[in-house]
Amino acid sequence: xxxxxxxxxxxxxxxxxxxxxxxxxxxxxxxxxxxxxxxxxxxxxxxxxxxxxxxxxxxxxxxxxxxxxxxxxxxxxxxxxxxxxxxxxxxxxxxxxxxxxxxxxxxxxxxxxxxxxxxxxxxxxxxxxxxxxxxxxxxxxxxxxxxxxxxxxxxxxxxxxxxxxxxxxxxxxxxxxxxxxxxxxxxxxxxxxxxxxxxxxxxxxxxxxxxxxxxxxxxxxxxxxxxxxxxxxxxxxxxxxxxxxxxxxxxxxxxxxxxxxxxxxxxxxxxxxxxxxxxxxxxxxxxxxxxxxxxxxxxxxxxxxxxxxxxxxxxxxxxxxxxxxxxxxxxxxxxxxxxxxxxxxxxxxxxxxxxxxxxxxxxxxxxxxxxxxx
Numbered sequence: 001x002x003x004x005x006x007x008x009x010x011x012x013x014x015x016x017x018x019x020x021x022x023x024x025x026x027x028x029x030x031x032x033x034x035x036x037x038x039x040x041x042x043x044x045x046x047x048x049x050x051x052x053x054x055x056x057x058x059x060x061x062x063x064x065x066x067x068x069x070x071x072x073x074x075x076x077x078x079x080x081x082x083x084x085x086x087x088x089x090x091x092x093x094x095x096x097x098x099x100x101x102x103x104x105x106x107x108x109x110x111x112x113x114x115x116x117x118x119x120x121x122x123x124x125x126x127x128x129x130x131x132x133x134x135x136x137x138x139x140x141x142x143x144x145x146x147x148x149x150x151x152x153x154x155x156x157x158x159x160x161x162x163x164x165x166x167x168x169x170x171x172x173x174x175x176x177x178x179x180x181x182x183x184x185x186x187x188x189x190x191x192x193x194x195x196x197x198x199x200x201x202x203x204x205x206x207x208x209x210x211x212x213x214x215x216x217x218x219x220x221x222x223x224x225x226x227x228x229x230x231x232x233x234x235x236x237x238x239x240x241x242x243x244x245x246x247x248x249x250x251x252x253x254x255x256x257x258x259x260x261x262x263x264x265x266x267x268x269x270x271x272x273x274x275x276x277x278x279x280x281x282x283x284x285x286x287x288x289x290x291x292x293x294x295x296x297x298x299x300x301x302x303x304x305x306x307x308x309x310x311x312x313x314x315x316x317x318x319x320x321x322x323x324x325x326x327x328x329x330x331x332x333x334x335x336x337x338x339x340x341x342x343x344x345x346x347x348x349x350x351x352x353x354x355x356x357x358x359x360x361x362x363x364x365x366x367x368x369x370x371x372x373x374x
Contacts, residue, residue, distance in 0.1 A: 036098055037098070040101035043091055043101060043102055044101075046091050050087060053084055054084065055067070059102075062099060063098075063101050064106075065103065065104055065105060066107070067089065068108045068110075068111060069107060069108060070111065073085070073119040073123070075337065079359060080359075082119050083363065087361065092104035104130070106140070108144075109146075112146060112149050113149065114146075115153070117180060118259045120153055120180065121259045122367065123158070124153075124156060124244065128163075128185075141168065151176065153180075155182065156181075157183050177251045178248060180246065181248065183245060185243070186243060187242045191222050196258075197211060199247065200247045204249050204374060209328070210329055211325075213324045213328060217322035217325065221262075244260070245261075249374075255372070256374055257369065258369070261368075262365050264366065267336070268294065292340035292341075296342060296356040296358050298341060299343040300356055303336065323345050325372065326345065327347055329347075330347065331348055331372070332370065334370040336368050337368075338363055339359075340359045
């Protein structure tokens with residue numbers, strides 16, 4: 001009999017793992033079992049809290065969880081409900097692969113009737129690269145989907161991001177004035193977003209004026225991902241240390257949208273680590289010391305020129321550049337969401353203004369959305 005070599009055994013193990021992943025089976029975890037069990041208990045407590053807040057989910061045997069997405073996913077009036085589901089997805093996808101632990105087994109889209117660009121981009125980011133054996137189950141038959149929701153997600157590249165072996169067939173086409181373009185993904189070394197600009201130009205039907213100002217802001221946001229969004233010790237997956245960029249055009253409303261998202265620690269957590277914190281404390285003296293309120297103050301500070309978490313003089317101009325893009329366009333808004341904070345800069349017939357808000361459920365990472373009139 002031929003000897004069973006270590007090399008052959010390693011190949012057989014790899015083949016078995018691939019087969020189990022394709023079938024959706026749970027693989028035995030590698031690592032510190034007590035630590036993994038502690039994370040399972042933490043995940044269960046977090047899910048229980050989300051269920052108490054109104055999360056619709058079916059808990060099945062083997063720790064399987066099926067989420068029923070809400071009717072509306074957008075970050076305006078439906079911010080808290082949308083973040084409720086995005087937070088649940090993040091935790092269920094990243095949980096330990098133990099039979100005792102909850103895990104995301106499926107998403108149900110039947111009730112979802114509207115999804116915004118920002119919510120769609122965040123949903124794509126949270127689900128990207130999820131287990132191929134489960135991916136097909138995350139997207140049920142498209143006859144359950146609202147045709148406009150399907151069209152928007154398909155245009156954004158949602159199904160490819162999931163790693164689905166077979167993209168579902170599209171439903172009957174419905175006329176729509178809103179057009180999403182395929183999102184792009186990169187890291188601090190990959191800053192080429194010309195594809196997005198080209199797609200938006202094609203959707204708009206003409207050259208996008210003042211794009212140079214937007215270009216500077218995107219460079220700063222992408223550089224921030226590498227330097228500050230994922231500091232040592234942060235609990236993130238290595239594959240998450242990237243950024244996502246998406247765009248949309250509403251021809252009826254003559255509105256251009258661009259969304260930028262990273263899944264890092266967020267602006268409020270990275271900003272205080274610098275010398276800028278000394279100046280921010282002066283602003284904080286006028287507000288309660290509650291952590292949620294602090295976040296909106298920090299976002300306002302981040303939007304001021306030459307404010308940065310490094311000592312480099314060439315940094316800290318990115319977000320103000322984004323404001324300049326809106327100014328040059330003559331009408332629109334820039335919205336920065338991170339943690340419990342929201343900062344909104346608006347240009348309209350009355351001039352320039354800004355507001356800050358405190359969010360109920362936090363945005364885990366940094367989301368930048370700007371809208372400009374065409």
